[in-house]
Amino acid sequence: MRVETHLPLGKVDPGIRAAEVALDLPSVGAQAALVEQLGFDGLVLTETKEDPFIVMAVGADHTERIRLTTAVAIAFPRSPTVTAMTAWTLARLSRGRFTLGLGTQVKGHIERRYGMRWSAPGPWIREYVDAVRAVWRTWQERVPLDFTGEHYRLSLMNPLFDPGPIEHPDIPVHLAAVRAGMARVAGQVADGVRPHPICTRAYLDEVLRPAVDEGARSRGRDPGSVEVVASPLIVTAPDAAALEAKVSDVRARISFYASTRTYRPVFAHHGWDEVTEELSALSRAQRWDAMEALITEEMVEAIAVVGTYDEIAERVWRRYAGVCSGVEFSLPVRGPEDHERLAEAVAAVRRGFAEVSGQRR
Secondary structure, X not given: OEEEEEOOOOOOOOXXXXXXXXXXXXXXXXXXXXXXXXXXXXXXXXXXXXXXXXXXXXXXXXXXXXXXXXXXXXOOOOOHHHHHHHHHHHHHHHOOOEEEEEEOOOHHHHXXXXXXXXXXXXXXXXXXXXXXXXHHHHHHHOOOOOEEOOOOEEOOOOHHHOOOOOOOOOOOEEEEEOOHHHHHHHHHHOOEEEEOXXXXXXXXXXXHHHHHHHHHHHOXXXXXXXXXXXXXXXXXXXXXXXXXXXXXXXXXXXXXXXXXXXXXXXXXXXXXXXXXXXXXXXXXXXXXXXXHOOOOHHHHHHHEEEXXXXXXXXXXXXXXXXOOOEEEOOOOOOOHHHHHHHHHHHHHHHHXXXXXXXXXX
């Protein structure tokens, strides 16, 4: 299993995900090197405020061992050929340590932020990944480019634009997923699925993993070859008193997700449909303070991983061991004094996964 972390590593508030914090770009190389030094297996970055491909290129140039993943880059605004070229370049630069993590985004963003026409995301992303792989196959196997689908028709690859074979051409592709339909697509065409942080252990066990397996079998693939990498909401603090204040932060986060239609299947799976309807109404009325009060202790415990610094590593691996092959895990880092604690937590999560894996053999 792998233990990965998001940039920036030095975030102070564990109630805030790294994606919400603009990176200090000049320090990215040093941050990536520190991630490797602390024993993490990988570094990931979500496409929000920075181009994740550029940041991963900097990370590749400052590390030797860790895997570098876009988790996730938004696929549809980019041509499959453009994405194929970027990933090919990063695979060369990192000497085979790059993973292409892709997401679809929602209709509003595709139409109003990217200025594109919306289409059903499952069939679209399945075709997209197949098209990217077709371009890679042309470059690596020296075969003509010949891909035809509903969205893309690719048939031209002049020598000037053909980078040719590389040493590490088998670039893993991961897809973000919340709903079973997208998990099935991941099982069909991807090497991994990255569930949204809102996905509970029960939802992973009972909905997403079976959908991944179903998708893999439908294309004659081994379901076990498709990994699942968790990205939990982590709530942690030095002691119980400080932890209580952080729980309020995660209640607000969960209330936002619960009010959004995209994430409703997770809440419906737990029988929380009425709460999501109330939260949607409060969201439309912009009554943000009232929303948090509807998030129960049961919901917090099911969705977030909550514990003090001394408890959190064990709670992470106990939550995801047996269903996930990797986990994105981070603790707040205020300075060098926290590095040893973080390194110990990484090692503890890895030991816990290994212990469960050994028991299952």
